[in-house]
Amino acid sequence: MLQHDVLVVGAGLAGMRAALEAKKQGVDVAIMSKVYPVRSHSNAAQGGINAALSEDDSWESHAFDTVKGSDYLGDQDAIEILAKEAPQAIIELENFGVTFNRDERGRLGSRNFGGASHARTYFVGDFTGQAILHVMFEQLLRTGLTSYDEWFVTQLVKDDSGAIRGVVAMDIRTGQLHLVKAKAVVLATGGMGRVYEPSTNALICTGDGMALAYRAGALLMDMEMVQFHPTTLKANGALLSEAARGEGAYLLNKDGERFMFKYAPNKLELASRDVVSRAEQIEINEGRGVDGCVLFDLRHLGAEKIMERLPQIRELALEFAGVDIIHEPVPVRPGMHYIMGGIKTDVWGKTNLDGLFAAGECACVNVHGGNRLGANSLLETVVFGKRAGAAAAEYVKSVGDVRVSEAWLRDEEARIEGLLKRPEGEKAAALRLEMGQTMTRNVGVFRTGEQLLEAQAKIQELKQRYQRVSVGDKGRIFNTNLQFVLELENMLDLAEVVVASALFRTESRGAHTRLDYPNRDDANWLKHTVATYTAAGPKLDTRPVTITRWEPQERKY
Amino acid sequence: MKVTLRVKRYDPERDRSPRWQEYTVEVEDYATVLDALIKVREEIDESLALRCSCRSHICGSCAMRINQKGGLACKTKLAEVAGDGGTVVVEPAGNLPVVKDLVVDLVPFFDKVRAVDPYLQPAGPPPEREYIASNEDMENVKGAMACILCGACVSDCTVLEVDPDFLGPAALAKAWRFVADPRDAADEERLGALSERNGIWDCTHCFMCVEVCPKDVKPMERILDLRRRAMEAGFKNNNGSRHSDAFVETIRESGRLDETKVAIRSTSGLGELLSWSGVGLRSFLHGKVPLSHKPIPGAEHVRKIFDKLETKAGEAQ
Ligand SMILES: Cc1cc2nc3c(=O)[nH]c(=O)nc-3n(C[C@H](O)[C@H](O)[C@H](O)COP(=O)(O)OP(=O)(O)OC[C@H]3O[C@@H](n4cnc5c(N)ncnc54)[C@H](O)[C@@H]3O)c2cc1C
Ligand code: SF4
Ligand code: SF4
Ligand code: FES
Numbered sequence: 001m002l003q004h005d006v007l008v009v010g011a012g013l014a015g016m017r018a019a020l021e022a023k024k025q026g027v028d029v030a031i032m033s034k035v036y037p038v039r040s041h042s043n044a045a046q047g048g049i050n051a052a053l054s055e056d057d058s059w060e061s062h063a064f065d066t067v068k069g070s071d072y073l074g075d076q077d078a079i080e081i082l083a084k085e086a087p088q089a090i091i092e093l094e095n096f097g098v099t100f101n102r103d104e105r106g107r108l109g110s111r112n113f114g115g116a117s118h119a120r121t122y123f124v125g126d127f128t129g130q131a132i133l134h135v136m137f138e139q140l141l142r143t144g145l146t147s148y149d150e151w152f153v154t155q156l157v158k159d160d161s162g163a164i165r166g167v168v169a170m171d172i173r174t175g176q177l178h179l180v181k182a183k184a185v186v187l188a189t190g191g192m193g194r195v196y197e198p199s200t201n202a203l204i205c206t207g208d209g210m211a212l213a214y215r216a217g218a219l220l221m222d223m224e225m226v227q228f229h230p231t232t233l234k235a236n237g238a239l240l241s242e243a244a245r246g247e248g249a250y251l252l253n254k255d256g257e258r259f260m261f262k263y264a265p266n267k268l269e270l271a272s273r274d275v276v277s278r279a280e281q282i283e284i285n286e287g288r289g290v291d292g293c294v295l296f297d298l299r300h301l302g303a304e305k306i307m308e309r310l311p312q313i314r315e316l317a318l319e320f321a322g323v324d325i326i327h328e329p330v331p332v333r334p335g336m337h338y339i340m341g342g343i344k345t346d347v348w349g350k351t352n353l354d355g356l357f358a359a360g361e362c363a364c365v366n367v368h369g370g371n372r373l374g375a376n377s378l379l380e381t382v383v384f385g386k387r388a389g390a391a392a393a394e395y396v397k398s399v400g401d402v403r404v405s406e407a408w409l410r411d412e413e414a415r416i417e418g419l420l421k422r423p424e425g426e427k428a429a430a431l432r433l434e435m436g437q438t439m440t441r442n443v444g445v446f447r448t449g450e451q452l453l454e455a456q457a458k459i460q461e462l463k464q465r466y467q468r469v470s471v472g473d474k475g476r477i478f479n480t481n482l483q484f485v486l487e488l489e490n491m492l493d494l495a496e497v498v499v500a501s502a503l504f505r506t507e508s509r510g511a512h513t514r515l516d517y518p519n520r521d522d523a524n525w526l527k528h529t530v531a532t533y534t535a536a537g538p539k540l541d542t543r544p545v546t547i548t549r550w551e552p553q554e555r556k557y
Numbered sequence: 558m559k560v561t562l563r564v565k566r567y568d569p570e571r572d573r574s575p576r577w578q579e580y581t582v583e584v585e586d587y588a589t590v591l592d593a594l595i596k597v598r599e600e601i602d603e604s605l606a607l608r609c610s611c612r613s614h615i616c617g618s619c620a621m622r623i624n625q626k627g628g629l630a631c632k633t634k635l636a637e638v639a640g641d642g643g644t645v646v647v648e649p650a651g652n653l654p655v656v657k658d659l660v661v662d663l664v665p666f667f668d669k670v671r672a673v674d675p676y677l678q679p680a681g682p683p684p685e686r687e688y689i690a691s692n693e694d695m696e697n698v699k700g701a702m703a704c705i706l707c708g709a710c711v712s713d714c715t716v717l718e719v720d721p722d723f724l725g726p727a728a729l730a731k732a733w734r735f736v737a738d739p740r741d742a743a744d745e746e747r748l749g750a751l752s753e754r755n756g757i758w759d760c761t762h763c764f765m766c767v768e769v770c771p772k773d774v775k776p777m778e779r780i781l782d783l784r785r786r787a788m789e790a791g792f793k794n795n796n797g798s799r800h801s802d803a804f805v806e807t808i809r810e811s812g813r814l815d816e817t818k819v820a821i822r823s824t825s826g827l828g829e830l831l832s833w834s835g836v837g838l839r840s841f842l843h844g845k846v847p848l849s850h851k852p853i854p855g856a857e858h859v860r861k862i863f864d865k866l867e868t869k870a871g872e873a874q
Pocket of ligand 2: 713714717725761763776
């Protein structure tokens with residue numbers, strides 16, 4: 001029988017950091033992931049990670065930039081922690097072995113990033129996420145803790161008191177289901193980009209953890225806050241990192257005008273992402289775009305700088321747009337990138353369910369509010385991953401024997417057997433595409449009540465049709481088709497919550513812009529939205545925003 | 558663009574042995590092999606198993622053999638390997654057991670990574686802040702940090718084909734990353750361990766890993782650098798470094814390579830030499846081992862070149 005004190009689900013940065021910390025506390029820890037740890041999506045982060053480390057910078061400045069970036073929806077107690085613990089977190093990563101860029105004195109060197117008042121983004125070329133993820137994996141190997149690689153969690157398991165006490169998971173390689181008991185479960189399952197099409201996210205970003213927690217009764221907070229990144233490629237939604245704008249790249253419309261002068265006269269291309277994406281979308285909507293895109297111009301940076309600092313960006317543009325950024329501007333447009341919302345937690349990763357913790361992109365602490373600043377997400381994974389790991393380890397010391405019914409396993413087996421036996425029906429991929437395109441069209445950079453109602457109806461239709469989705473692969477070993485059908489169910493639930501939350505928030509704030517409610521409405525909406533699962537659909541409510549020292553102001557860049 | 562994928566499939570629950578299956582799909586001109594495989598999986602045959610995630614050559618999931626060559630499906634453009642109306646042959650990565658279709662067993666792969674103690678081992682407790690290191694050093698290490706552990710190099714390594722115990726290019730590139738890192742203090746132990754059997758001396762410099770690596774990690778060059786460092790650190794009690802020394806010595810002595818002497822001097826002693834006598838005898842019978850090597854005319858010039866080089870090297874130091 002498989003049992004651990006702390007079971008971490010997800011082996012991206014947040015999950016591995018949580019596992020390391022829990023292990024340090026001397027409890028029995030295991031980590032489980034549907035892909036090998038180094039395949040996790042934290043890999044994709046190109047730009048860097050924020051911290052107020054230089055002498056002329058301060059945690060207050062970092063915190064304020066984050067609060068302002070969040071359009072005052074971030075919880076300021078959590079943001080203070082993020083900014084205060086950032087320098088130590090970066091130093092720790094460096095000490096673990098991350099090969100951060102250095103200055104002439106051999107100390108850490110930083111770069112500019114959007115929405116920040118200082119150059120406080122630390123980086124490893126343009127593969128910061130990969131470098132940190134692999135180093136974290138090295139540390140994980142060093143501890144030798146149990147790692148369930150390529151195990152896919154399908155269900156959270158409760159004891160009689162309703163506390164979360166483990167998971168049911170499928171060993172993908174054999175297709176066998178297992179009940180894995182634990183005194184505490186830490187979810188670190190990452191984002192849900194695949195709910196949208198296109199998205200900068202990897203194929204594994206299907207929001208499983210959020211959906212599992214939601215169905216188990218956890219609150220999902222601020223799910224209407226979906227970030228659209230200003231510079232994604234038209235062909236496949238691939239992201240060109242903000243590092244490019246940090247290094248000084250321009251955005252131009254079809255007349256060659258640097259249009260950000262109109263929208264953010266001070267910060268220009270380095271305004272917050274929501275601001276830049278909206279500006280681009282207006283240019284495109286008003287006919288000043290090129291083929292549904294605007295132009296991203298890096299030519300003035302020169303070949304040398306591009307090759308040293310942005311080689312991956314050049315490679316991506318070359319490959320998917322056929323453009324060499326050394327010689328030509330590349331067409332870009334806003335693309336779905338990140339979910340600010342997630343499983344509601346406190347600053348120690350605790351959710352509203354006993355025994356359940358969450359950290360990283362799947363969680364909502366809430367440090368990003370209405371809009372995440374670039375390079376704050378990697379930071380969130382390590383700062384709050386560590387906290388969740390510590391808190392979970394502490395928590396399990398007070399938990400006695402784990403008693404959960406084997407019925408959880410039998411029920412899951414029956415459910416999966418049922419899916420495999422369905423007669424040939426709809427294809428999962430087709431449903432996912434319809435969902436993704438609907439979300440991009442109707443729940444994008446700009447939204448209206450009408451569009452949202454249309455999306456709501458469409459998602460309901462897709463949920464109906466999901467009942468007829470079949471699994472073409474009838475085998476058990478490495479059945480990626482079965483896994484995808486299970487992921488689709490998670491994504492549909494999340495799409496429903498995103499739409500319902502977006503309908504609920506009748507104002508415009510951060511990444512959520514309602515054309516029918518174009519202004520920020522602090523009187524009524526300086527609040528979080530929270531969604532609770534019911535059989536009839538998400539039930540919405542609000543929670544207060546924590547304000548410590550920065551009163552809401554008008555937001556200008 | 559229309560392409561045909563000829564895919565090597567194997568389902569352990571149904572097939573006794575691998576079989577070939579062809580799929581023809583219509584894709585965009587800029588499509589990759591992965592785009593086409595995903596299209597097949599989504600629209601034609603949901604049972605096709607493969608690993609993929611990022612679609613932008615960063616997660617390392619989709620290494621496989623494409624037209625007999627290891628690589629990432631998401632980095633390989635169909636236009637380059639097939640072209641309109643063409644066929645591309647897709648097989649699972651080599652040198653690892655197949656689990657199903659294009660999915661191989663990565664347990665042996667990660668076991669080897671684990672075997673090189675792949676974590677920074679600095680001396681003493683960590684400093685208060687970051688370790689001071691030059692950007693040049695960091696850039697140097699970054700070359701190997703770029704490795705995404707995809708296994709394309711392992712798939713095509715010619716030594717792994719005959720000796721599955723060889724640590725292989727990916728794990729050795731990982732090991733190099735620490736030896737080259739000024740913050741790591743375990744070089745001695747690392748170089749010692751890597752000089753053992755199945756380590757740095759088993760590579761035959763076939764260049765395959767350099768050729769197929771999608772991240773330009775150049776594992777072979779890292780391995781050669783490890784050898785140099787190991788010999789400098791005095792790890793000479795192994796056939797590889799003895800071979801290397803003997804190779805040079807015989808050329809210095811006679812101006813030509815003397816395989817017999819090299820073979821004798823490469824082994825650890827009479828016992829080991831005798832254990833190879835079968836190979837020696839067979840080589841002799843096939844005329845591969847001349848009984849004696851005559852120095853080439855003008856061998857003394859070769860010796861002079863060596864002397865000159867050594868003086869130069871001494872001056873440089
Ligand atoms: C293209 C791109 C560029 C970015 N650039 C930056 C940047 O420069 N700076 C920055 O700060 N942020 C950046 N981000 C955001 C940042 O990378 C992510 O938010 C962050 O890495 C998420 O980390 P995580 O640990 O929460 O999740 P992930 O790294 O996504 O890990 C999730 C883990 O959960 C596992 N998992 C999921 N579901 C299951 C299941 N059902 N069963 C078992 N395991 C499961 C997965 O296998 C995986 O191991 C970027 C994001 C993208 C997409
Ligand atoms: S050069 Fe060495 S490590 Fe690389 S593929 Fe050839 S034998 Fe293997
Ligand atoms: S060295 Fe290159 S080919 Fe080998 S695993 Fe690393 S990235 Fe892949
Ligand atoms: S899908 Fe990630 S490397 Fe190819």
